Amino acid sequence: MEYYFLSRVVHVLAIVLWIGGVAMVTTVLLPAVKRAKSAEERVAFFEKVEARFAWQSRTTTLLAGLSGFYMLHVLGWQRLSMVAYWWIHAMIAVWLLFTLMLFVFEPLLLRRWFEVRARRSPESTFRLVLGLHWFLLVISLITIAGAVAGTHGWFWI
Numbered sequence: 001m002e003y004y005f006l007s008r009v010v011h012v013l014a015i016v017l018w019i020g021g022v023a024m025v026t027t028v029l030l031p032a033v034k035r036a037k038s039a040e041e042r043v044a045f046f047e048k049v050e051a052r053f054a055w056q057s058r059t060t061t062l063l064a065g066l067s068g069f070y071m072l073h074v075l076g077w078q079r080l081s082m083v084a085y086w087w088i089h090a091m092i093a094v095w096l097l098f099t100l101m102l103f104v105f106e107p108l109l110l111r112r113w114f115e116v117r118a119r120r121s122p123e124s125t126f127r128l129v130l131g132l133h134w135f136l137l138v139i140s141l142i143t144i145a146g147a148v149a150g151t152h153g154w155f156w157i
């Protein structure tokens with residue numbers, strides 16, 4: 001239990017940087033690029049930005065996962081069997097989705113698929129990227145809201 005509070009600090013900071021970065025890319029960067037560049041330039045610019053942001057996302061996702069699983073271990077895995085702790089399942093699901101995207105799908109499959117699709121149809125590829133970012137941001141924000149409410153004793157069930 002002695003490292004629990006440190007792990008919570010690391011967890012919150014990792015989430016702020018990780019999901020805050022997703023929010024910045026989704027609500028500011030991609031819409032600005034959409035207005036300022038041609039479809040081909042948008043895709044090329046997104047690839048450059050994504051490559052730099054990917055390392056921040058990978059690092060913060062890893063820190064969030066390690067600290068989150070440590071806290072769950074300290075508090076007890078039995079919480080996973082309680083409906084009132086639905087937000088823990090949501091956190092794990094969001095973390096798993098991002099982790100698979102960042103560490104498995106993107107480097108092994110999506111990068112090549114994205115390049116081929118972007119050459120063939122840059123406009124629809126950019127729309128797909130923007131839509132995917134909005135989806136990820138919305139499920140992340142719902143999860144954060146549930147986690148904050150749940151950790152402060154407000155159970156919706």
